[in-house]
Amino acid sequence: MSGVLQVRRAGNSQVTDLGRFRGPRFGLPVNGALDQWSARAANILAGNDDDAALVEITALDFTAATTSDLLIAVTGSPATVRVGGRPVRQWEPVSVRAGETIRVTGITGGLRTYLAVHGSLGAPRLLGSCAPDTVIGFGLRLADGHEVATLASVRPIRQPYFDLPLFRLGPRRPDFTAPRTVCVTDGPDVDEFGDSAHLLFEAPYVVSARSNHIGLRLGGELPERQSSGEVLSRGVPVGAVEVPSRDELLVLHRGRGVTAGYPVLAVVTSLSLDTLAQARPGDAVIFRKTGTAEAAAALRAARAELDTLRRTVNTVFSALGVAARADNDPAAHVAAGA
Amino acid sequence: MGSSPVAPVLVHESGDSALRVVATGPDAAWSTVHRLADWLDAAGADGVHGVVPTYDSLLVEFDPTLISARQLRAFLQLGVRQLANDATPDRAPREFDVPVVYGGSYGPDLAAVAQIQGLDPEDVINLHCAKTYVIRCLGAPAGSPMMDGPDFPVPVPRLKDPRLSVPAGAVAVAGRQAVIAPATAPGGWQVIGQTPLSLLDLAREPLVPYAPGDIIRFHRVAESAFDMLSGRSLAASR
Incomplete structure (x- = not known):
């Protein structure tokens, strides 16, 4: 079942993905999530493909209401994240019930926070990517009152009355210490x-x-x-x-x-x-x-961490009956019982 | 018509996810990097994201977790060898006629460019219209057709203070290069005119109607024609 995210306070936010990799051939920048690690991690924690459409929230507070039960994950810069008024953890999957409000406030330490929704978001695409391009005026930059389609619903898999996180998947968080x-x-x-x-x-x-x-x-x-x-x-x-x-x-x-x-x-x-x-x-x-060899090795190691996280998430989600990877088959989005 | 010659290439590191390929031949550099770009595109190798061919060089972007720089270098040299033995004729260029309103608010730098060249503005316009331009590459912003410039006496310096906003359709020159802006964007080139035609169409793929190797000619139109032609799309005349 699909629904919408009703954007109440857009701040500085947009729907994006990992980027328009075919763009440079045609003179367009790649764009996409600036913090690729956090964007990939958010999507993995929400049971999506790494490249799924998600919300990038830059610096300013963001609020959106939901119309269906969702499974979300928030990564990137530390912030205060509340769902239906309850504080929730970043870097963990979180259940949201229909009608509840997701609030991301007080982004500190870093600049960009990522909100992924299981099943991904509806957004227009250009050359295979929804990443906004400010130069050509393409993409879904969010404004107050916008409605963004959420493409799958997941019934709550966390008792909201016990204030215990259901997941402790523990991916590495970026280091936000200065300098x-x-x-x-x-x-x-x-x-x-x-x-x-x-x-x-x-x-x-x-x-x-x-x-x-x-x-x-x-x-x-x-x-x-x-x-x-x-x-x-x-x-x-x-x-x-x-x-x-x-x-x-x-x-x-x-x-x-x-x-x-x-x-x-x-x-x-x-x-x-x-x-x-x-x-x-x-x-x-x-x-x-x-050196480039050292840098490539570091990138491979980081991606291997994400691969491990993906396997863990898949295991947990399949045990809970949540489709671990979003795809276009509606039957794949099996709702999970509480 | 035979196929263009292929020059040897040098490959330089350009970070952990890109290589800069520079063709070394005096004449064949441009055709080499563009043919190599097309070859890479068609090969669709896993982990190779994109190619940006320009004048004498080609930027190849890749994901080093899927293909190593060493593997990609070997692949590029394979491409050069294959192209050297490939007798497929080059694609016939298409031709585009671009109407331009010169000077005034359409070309705010026309007078300055004329002064730098020691010419009248009319001479600058005539020189700009006289040449047949080959599109060398698609550049920033948004698939701009980059061309070798008009036959001016001296190179055109860039603006000391780049403009925060140059309108779509701006016809500009800098150094020994010429360009048309498909989208409104900041820019440091000297703007001598503006075309009323639209170059960019987001509903179409490719997003711009021209490709490297195609030909552009400019012709002068009166200011009164601007509004009449405004919003029409640039299309090949042949």
């Missing part, structure tokens, strides 16, 4: 910065308020390009560290334009892009140099 350490590998144009390249690792940088999903701007001691001359536009990876001005360092994130003409000093690792996604304006960031 944030961000790993980078040498960029393909590091030589253009000559002896000044090492400045990136000498002292902390501070995240500017002018940062967003396209890129983070950081103030600090800036490496300087030693060469001059026009650079032909080239494809730039997400995570590219550039020095476009004398004022700030620019780190491109998932909303980045796919081509640019600035030399790439360094590239933030996939895992550290999640860390940057949670950096708040004013936060200190320390860059640490790593």
Whole structure:
């Protein structure tokens, strides 16, 4: 049975997924959840595919009412999460009964909190992805009064009168302590910065308020390009560290334009892009140099943790009669008894 | 017509999830990176997300948990060898005629560009309309057709203060390049005119009607024609 999330207070929220991977071929940024680890974990904890549509809530409070029984999971930045007035835990599946209100308030420590709903959410797609693209004006940016379809219902699997969490699945939570350490590998144009390249690792940088999903701007001691001359536009990876001005360092994130003409000093690792996604304006960031092999190995290890979590969730959910993976077969969404 | 030549490529690390492939041949660089991009696309290798071919380089994005950088490098070199032996003729380019209102509020930087070139604004317009442009690649924002610029005497510097909003349809130049903006976005290129036609259609795939290798010609229209043509979609004339 499907229902809707009635958005009462949208704050700064949108429906997204892991990104538009076919976009760059057509000149569109990949976009998608900025903290990929938290988004994957939320979907896994809700029994979804990693790439299912979910809500990304940035910085501001969010409230939505439900019209059907749901199973949700909230991950990402620490926040106060209440369902029907009861405080609930993040990083655990949570039952919500029809008519109850989900409140995410006081996002602190990080910047982005993720709300996944078992069975996923209805959202328009472009090139296979629902990820909003602010440049072309595509996607479901939420506003007060919006209704978002919830595609499956799960009857309560937690006695709401006992204040004991039913699940203790315990995935690793990101580290939100300051200063944030961000790993980078040498960029393909590091030589253009000559002896000044090492400045990136000498002292902390501070995240500017002018940062967003396209890129983070950081103030600090800036490496300087030693060469001059026009650079032909080239494809730039997400995570590219550039020095476009004398004022700030620019780190491109998932909303980045796919081509640019600035030399790439360094590239933030996939895992550290999640860390940057949670950096708040004013936060200190320390860059640490790593190698691509080491970074890829760290990413594989992190994904293996998610694989373990997925297996655990599948086991628990199948014992409870909840379809462990959402798919398009309505019969797969077996409602569970309390 | 035979198939374009294939140049040797150098592959550089570009983070843990991307490789930058640079073609080294003097003439064949552009066709090499675009043919390699098409080859990779068609191969549909597991873990290879996307390709961004531009002028002499190609960014290949991948998921290192599904394919290693070493495997991907070997795969790319296989592609180069296969393409070198592939005699399939190139796709015939399509041609697009783009009406442009130059100067005034449509092209706020026309006078500045003319001054930099030591030309009259009329000469700038004539030079811009005189050339047949080959679309080199699709760039930011939103599938912009990136082209080699008009035959101006000197390169066009970028704006010192990039605009926070450049309207869709803006016809701009920078360095030795030319472009049309499919969507409203910030921009640091000098805007000399604007086309009333729409380039981007989110209900269509691909989202823009042109592809690298296609040909664009600009022609001047009067300001009075702008509203009349406004909202029509750009379509190939042949």
